[in-house]
Amino acid sequence: MKKIAVLSLFILITSNIFSTEIPLKEIKESVLSFLQKNGDCPEFYTLDNFPNEMITNPLNKNTIKEKEHGIYLIKNFLVHGYLHYLLVDNNGFSIIDMRESPQVNIVILLHFLEENENYTKNDVLFYIRNFVDTSERNEKNINRNSVIIND
Numbered sequence: 001m002k003k004i005a006v007l008s009l010f011i012l013i014t015s016n017i018f019s020t021e022i023p024l025k026e027i028k029e030s031v032l033s034f035l036q037k038n039g040d041c042p043e044f045y046t047l048d049n050f051p052n053e054m055i056t057n058p059l060n061k062n063t064i065k066e067k068e069h070g071i072y073l074i075k076n077f078l079v080h081g082y083l084h085y086l087l088v089d090n091n092g093f094s095i096i097d098m099r100e101s102p103q104v105n106i107v108i109l110l111h112f113l114e115e116n117e118n119y120t121k122n123d124v125l126f127y128i129r130n131f132v133d134t135s136e137r138n139e140k141n142i143n144r145n146s147v148i149i150n151d
Helices: 002-018 022-038 102-115 121-144
Strands: 069-072 084-089 092-096
Touching: 022 084, 022 092, 069 121, 084 102, 092 102, 102 121
Parallel strands: none
Antiparallel strands: 069 084, 084 092
């Protein structure tokens, strides 16, 4: 019984050591900075006018919350802006820049899904389909708003 208690305590301590809970404020600061740097959000926006509703889980439509992990769609502030993805887990968070190659980005998403095995087969299929749809929507949006000049 003593061995079980010691083992339980060890697991609890090591899981807390390796679990990195990043404050939501830090995540939102990074997302806002990323959007502004890429022209998807006006420079005058601050955290005060950056609602959690701009970062939502496409599967269940929940907004991002403190200490919550998952795959989130980052909505844009501009009609011509891109939609991006935010991946949050125990190791930290990363932003998938949807301006990058879809082939590169899908590998990032698949790696995240592989590393975080708490997703069902249906969840994985949903996120992949949503990712592809978002990539296509971004492409159509940018092409529709492009100006073509004939020589």
